[in-house]
Amino acid sequence: MTALDGWWPYVFIAVAGWLATDIWRWLGVLTGNRLREDSEALNWVRAVATALVAAVVAKLIVYPTGVLEASPLWLRLGSVTVGAAAFFAAGQRPAVGIGTSITALAVGLYMLGF
């Protein structure tokens, strides 16, 4: 792979990686700096940021990469549902939700012969 030799890959990573992500972070600082903590605008930004992160999360569950790509969707959604039920039943304790969900997934994967 000639593209991976010398200084070029570092320029490539700096421009297509570092600059491509940090410009948005800088714009975020400039915008966020103008937002008052109790403003309606911040409320909207907060909602958009949360929905963005939630969309990333949903995609990781519905369209995973790697090993889970071969696992059935019902198992992944089922594991999340069982975890959510345990999370709320235990008074919204993250560790309980995470533990239950992962255990359900592991059991399911084992039974399906992974």
Add this chain to the structure above:
Amino acid sequence: MDQENSASHAHWFLMGMRGIASLPAMILMLSFVGFCALTVQAGIPVEQVVFMVGAVWALPAKVILVSSMMAGANLLTAFIAVTLSSVRMMPMVAALVPEIRGRRTPTWLLLFLSHFVAITAWVYAMEKVVSVPRERRIAFFAGFGITLVLANMLLVAVAYRYVATFPPIVAGCLFFLTPVYFLASIWNSARHRVVHIAMVLGLVGGPLFYWLVPEFDILLAGLIGGTLAWAVERTWRVRQAEKAEIEA
């Protein structure tokens, strides 16, 4: 007085550093081991991988960068692919800044520290800063963010030579930890009702928009889902205020 101040800054910086031993930091480090395996498969030399971790930081952006490099994409194509995936950084940082800045925090410092924002640091900071004194939140975030980046650069440098393939069940569960942790932690740490509504709409919107317009799925889910959540919560709030006014 000044001495006391800097001692207190150092104390909160250290408190932030201690976050490296938290559950989210551990989960992120496991994800980085997975990323490391991807770069080994892609044939990217270890020095470049370490540089990438420090320079780009956000994991999804790096995965896209690596696939662009593997596909032999030109600089412009790779830039566009990565930058589209990173637009979400803007509202994330914009929502975080009013939470962590002090009265006299200089903008250059916020610009510098914004580099350390990615999903894990964002979720962790939004959750923890409430218990940190306002004028020490920047020190706390700096301690956490900088430590997390440096620790993962080191981790990748070391793990690169040893990443073996995990048994499938372990690899699958490791991958699943990330979304499940984000779900539990964002829900649990939300201090505004709008966050819960936005989360539900984003969860539905992600796959929906991926199906409709795969290129802009995350952006549209965020903008449309978030705006809808904001409108619903605002209507609700206004109505409650009106009701309270009538009763009073």
